[in-house]
Amino acid sequence: MTAGTADKKATDHLWMHFTRMSTFDDHPVPVIERGEGAYIWDSNGKKYMDALSGLFVVQAGHGRTEIAQAMAEQAGKLAFFPVWAHAHPAAIELAERMAALAPGDLNKIFFSSGGGESVETAWKVAKQYFKLIGKPMKHKVISRTIAYHGTTQGALSITGVPPFKQVFEPLVPGTARVPNTNFYRAPEFVAHDEKVFGRWAADRVEEAILQEGPDTVAAVFVEPVQNAGGCFPPPPGYFERLREICDTYDVLLVSDEVICAYGRLGTMFGAEKYGYQPDIITSAKGLTSGYSPLGAAIISDRIYEPFGKGDTIFPHGYTFGGHPVSCAAALKNLEIFEREDLLGNVSRNENAFRSTLEKLLDLPIVGDVRGDGYFYGIELVKDKNTRESFDAGDSERILRGFVSPTLFEHGLYCRADDRGDPVVQVAPPLICGQAEFDEMEQILRDVLTEAWKLV
Template structure:
């Protein structure tokens, strides 16, 4: 074991993991869609790190942008003053985002972006003279981050459970757009999942509800895409009751769906977009909230101060990196590359549907999940114990076979793929071949 694997085992808290009793895999370098560990083994990074590395690994232009900015001015806050990288990036995001969205509050990551959107919503309604509007509607199984505010919106029981007493009670969770397991519609799914948001607003009292937080395509549970008309119906409901619509695009923006933002994919304009991850392709940490003019207008009308700030929000180096990342995504036509190739990616994944344990391929852009069942033809699910055992085998099997993908059991067992946006047919083939082999090996291990 290398010294650093020992150091990781002895000294590093791994996130969402047990205290390691062996040295964890140590990823040392990356190039394009691939990364290498400390033993020189190559992996296809079919998760873009953690839905992050849109432009791919090993880009010297992004590294140089960071270095140049660090030399010019490594750090200055955006507390009451501004600096060039933050101003330029805010203007660029205003240009790329849907509709009339025009102002950006920067954070250092996605959880902070969600917290910030909620706090901006709170102050917005105070400014408008509606002080009771604090509550939020989110969706079941959704992940919106881990800080206590964001975790209150997150709806994944094991992640919430240890902290339940510390979470606030201001959130109601409604159904996802999981159409495979919908038991409410006869035939194809109607817009019941959107209508449930209206019911929740009415149950809570419209005068108490501040915002609805939804992802364009819900990650947790496995890439739940919206039914046709879902976003339009949600927009209509939010407008009817004066509730802010927050599109949590920490994963779904910057090309992941083949568009800059979810609004361009599904034709809606939210009141706020939360973003992080892909904005810098991970070459530096950054997140934020993009808002429509009426949010800032409410603050301006009262000369209100934004009672919220984060030291590293809008870090100059991160903003310079984000500008370089967006420039590269534009210059190299990466968003179009996703839009052109998403059909091929899906078609390749759909070849897996002949497997007796793969029941569905779902997602869009470069963001897909396959769902696993005990007997796909007869829609017989794995029991909870079987699913946990299967995931327990799949995770190491995928890694052993050189594929970084997400085998997960929040809800039904799934494998999820979110490769760098530069991926093409070679990578799709590896994803399909290794997934099949890893699943077969895992099922054999379970049977044996």
């Protein structure tokens, strides 16, 4: 298939996700044909750095033939069988491996096909759990503003990004929003100290629980580092206080780690990075490094306990959850993690990554650089002194109209996003080091320097 043929067929038949399809009325569809390590190539042979790991997914890098081989071997032996009242060796082995890696008593693995399904699973587990233990009114979920948790009807209801929700409303009732942990945009009265801000933000969760009624709130869903809005890390003490609040009101703490698990922050799970114990972890993406779709809700023994009694079942599942080929990919991926010490690579290099990106703070358009591990957001501003953000017209003209396409033209695949304030996000494969950091910084510097002329 030639580049021109691929573009035509894509325009005629492929409905791309989260995409303005009219863009391709007068522009060709970018077609990515292959990848190797931290790089991808399009159908014209042009090389790009994959500074987003596909979509926060390709932890071990592209072109890992040993993962493909493990998948082929599994498909030749058993290509598919559901984990509905049956099991197969790949799912058993992977569940055991994940339980050993997960913190605390998170020993029960419920497989899904992806992140949104994992979130959906966690909410349904929470609802039924409280019914089983005699607290049937506890069904509501509290999450944070601008937080993204998925596109299924339940996960979208938990999501705090209004433009993603409005066209699909009414959604599932029973959700409430609290402030996120964006210290750069903290209210003035707590903006002087991160720890004070963290306590204030966590206390808003308690306030929401009391407002909704503790007897009605089942769970709090939070990401270790919030993605939407541009990589908000937790302030010191935030998760310690949040765990305390959840324990006080018998509310489950769900750590949504669809992005933050499997090495993105330098630990296997984001909860380990910040020293808190969740009741459930939701995950996907990096579990297989994207070589095959797979997600999982990782559930504590305490929460599972009433489900394992008598004639109780959890009436929920997915045809492709725990798919044998996907489980084989995940097992080989985790083997690579261990053999090549990918977590150690992130831990050893995360400060260098941060300091390299922070060089961009000398640009007048860069207001903030924030994140953790290999997961960063660069916030763009009109005025560094006042922290004035872009308005809708600026975002359209500068972020979408110039920054996003120009970064790609310069050979950097990353993400320009304005679900909150305008940011550029970078999250490279976990195999990267200083050479890749420098390449990212240079391309970002060149493009953002030009973008400032448009402000």
